[in-house]
Amino acid sequence: MPKVPKSTRTLNKLISSHIPPSQDLLCICIRDFTKMILGLTKNNNNLPLPPSSAEVDTATLLNITDVEIDSLVVEERNIGTEEASITKIIPLKYKSLCLSEMAQHNIQHPTFQWDVKGQTRWDGLVIDILVKHWLYAKNKEAFQEYPLQSDFCTKTIVSAIVEQWLRGQNASYGRDKITNQNL
Numbered sequence: 001m002p003k004v005p006k007s008t009r010t011l012n013k014l015i016s017s018h019i020p021p022s023q024d025l026l027c028i029c030i031r032d033f034t035k036m037i038l039g040l041t042k043n044n045n046n047l048p049l050p051p052s053s054a055e056v057d058t059a060t061l062l063n064i065t066d067v068e069i070d071s072l073v074v075e076e077r078n079i080g081t082e083e084a085s086i087t088k089i090i091p092l093k094y095k096s097l098c099l100s101e102m103a104q105h106n107i108q109h110p111t112f113q114w115d116v117k118g119q120t121r122w123d124g125l126v127i128d129i130l131v132k133h134w135l136y137a138k139n140k141e142a143f144q145e146y147p148l149q150s151d152f153c154t155k156t157i158v159s160a161i162v163e164q165w166l167r168g169q170n171a172s173y174g175r176d177k178i179t180n181q182n183l
Contacts, residue, residue, distance in 0.1 A: 015160050015163075015164055018157070018160065019152070019157055019160050019161055019164070020149075020152055020157075020161075022164075025146045025147060025148060026146070026148050026149065026152050026153065026157075026161070027161050027165075028146065029090075029143050029146040029148065030134060030158055030161045030162060030165070031161075031165055032089070032090060033090055033094070033130070033133075033134050033137070034130055034162055034165060036090055036092075036094075036095050037095055037098050037099070037110050037130060037133075038110050038111065039110070047111075047114055047169060048109060048110070048111040049111060050111060050112070050113050050114050050115050050116075051107075051109075051111055051113060051122055055106070055107070055108065055122075056113070056120075056121075056122050058106040059105070059106060059107060059121065059122050059125050089143075089145040089146070090137070090142060090143065091137075091142055094133060094136075094137040094140075094142055097133060097136075098110075098129060098130065098133040101129055101132075101133070102126070102129055105125070105129070107125070107126065107129070110126065111126070112126060112166055112169070112170075114169060114170055116170075117170065119163065119166075123166065127159055127162050127163060127166070128159075130162055131155055131158045131159050131162060134158055135153070135155065135158065138153055
């Protein structure tokens with residue numbers, strides 16, 4: 001089994017050879033969807049706070065396999081209007097469906113462990129739910145404004161794109177935290 005690189009830069013370089021470039025419409029679509037789920041908008045791009053230790057402990061009890069086979073996504077409901085999303089292109093009902101499933105798995109607010117280096121079990125669970133719902137929305141043709149190449153729209157590639165975005169946000173969160181402590 002190959003050794004996982006310790007450097008974020010080396011890991012991103014390794015992974016980038018298997019996924020589309022960051023400015024590809026697929027990457028943009030996945031980032032927009034992820035930002036919408038996290039509640040980021042053009043007017044509010046502050047990352048949500050990391051989960052509390054109690055939230056992390058609750059999520060640790062969940063089985064990620066259960067998330068993958070869960071059929072909650074199959075049932076769509078009438079969804080009311082919500083706050084403006086980061087993009088008007090993605091229907092907000094997919095955010096509501098995703099948040100509903102997260103709540104079923106005791107994830108009360110969508111976020112990542114920005115303050116922890118490397119992927120955690122919490123991050124893996126949130127990524128799995130995000131990817132599941134992104135794939136569901138894609139299959140429902142929710143991303144018509146993004147002409148996507150279907151050969152790249154696999155669970156593995158979508159997960160890798162979210163993970164790469166997350167690593168960039170983790171690095172940014174760490175830099176911002178250090179800067180704020182120095183003020």
